[in-house]
Amino acid sequence: MNVEVWLSPSAVAPSERGHAELAVVIDVLRATTVAATALAAGARSITACLSVEEAFKMKAEATGDNPPLLCGERDCNPIDGFDYGNSPSEYSPAGVGDRDLIMTTTNGTRAINEASNCDGMLLASFTNLSAVAQRIVDSMSSDGLLRIVCAGTNGAVTGEDALLAGALLAVCHKKLSDTARFYDGPLNLVNDSAVIALAAWQHCISHDKVTDGETLATRLSLTQGGKNMVAAGYGSDLVDCGSIDVFDVVPTRQSTDPARFTV
Structure with a gap:
């Protein structure tokens, strides 16, 4: 499976936006x-x-x-x-x-629009992380392109979306491979943004000691998106957005114009 990550739609030139078999859009704080x-x-x-x-x-x-x-x-x-x-x-x-x-x-619905050149689209959050990873594993062809699109904030890269992109890569690898060595596994990271996202998540686990929803919520509060939410008075949402695997639903695009999602 070939995987590319857009850390922000604005970071990818139109000429680099080819067709993807599956796109997964991420806006952790808070649309997805x-x-x-x-x-x-x-x-x-x-x-x-x-x-x-x-x-x-x-x-x-x-x-x-x-x-x-x-x-x-x-x-x-x-x-x-x-x-x-x-x-x-x-x-x-x-x-x-x-x-x-x-x-x-x-940001989130704009990312959905920017990522529309694909056969299928899913919406991912930490709340349905494993369910989305399983859907990816079940639906992707071995040589297809999976595109993970981070919404970011006003065109800028934000840490919370990059962390989830990396977490998705890690969970997919675990489901597909019997080796802990990522680069020996079945996912081919086709751009450096995918490598950066994976490294950010691995650092989050090993250095920041994120092990559950509570520690993840604390980590999210340190991202620019988290700081913006706290400043706007929505700091309590970080707990909900940092909850891991509380849902097994996967928002799945049913039509492209407009983008309609169901389970």
Whole structure:
């Protein structure tokens, strides 16, 4: 399996954006964590769009007696007129169960759009890390290209997304190989960003002593994205975003225009 990582969509030139068999989009803080949380809570679907105006338009054009709910954020904060913000704790079965959601966020939904040149797309977070890794292992061909796309923040690379990209590589390797030596295994890292992401996660385990959700949440608070959330008053979300393998749902793209995800 060939694997490349985009540490930020803006770091990859258009000429380097070839077709991928599978793309996995990451926005740990917080869009892809919310997506997994909402679908685990019973939401029927999540449709990603780029702008607030587009979200309102999609809701206005929806038919039926159960209109979609609007969710997302701009610059960490809820959007006026939306039903939900971007904190995972907002998404309960009572609130979103059996409902369709329309989501727009500062970085995550833009990354979904940037990564659209692929046969299939999954959304990954620490909350569904192992489930996503298993889906990758089950669905990728031996010579196909897996593209892991980190949303970053306003075009810049952020540590939390790079850490999850590295964690996905490590878990996939463990599922596919009987050797602890990564470079003897079945994953071919085709760009240096993949090597950097893997090294960041390995350092996180060995040096920062991240072993569980609590220690991971502490580590996330040290990234730029984590600092931004704390400054905006959403530091408590780091616990939810740092929870590891609490869901077995994998948000999976069902259509490309617009991007609609279900389990």
